Amino acid sequence: VSTRTSDSVQNFVSEVQQKFVGTQHSQLAEMLVAPARFHLTLVTLKLLTLSQVQQARSVLTHAATALQSIVAGSPPIELRGLEIMNDDPSNADVVFARVVAGGAHDTLQALWRELL
16 A cells, blocks of 8 residues: 655655755765655565465555545654664664654554554
8 A cells, every 4th residue: 555755745855864964974875765765664564475465465455445544634643763673783774763652643553453
């Protein structure tokens, strides 16, 4: 389930990247995700077989309408802090921000429950 990231979000991501990385850290700048690829991950799945991939595709396709209705009119999502997706910081492939508890957090919980 996916939706295009709004221009305002893309502009914000681009501004943050320029402010905190800019051109001073060229190696880090090369690792940044393009603002158009910025996204919010709701769930990660371990799909080991073609059958599991097909089942996940089916569930997500059927949940798309419900997920979009949950998101419509929801409060903005507030992010705070950075975390890594690895126990060893020197070997981290993914850096992410945590969602702050509150109105949008509840919306994300509803999305997650819909996927289960």
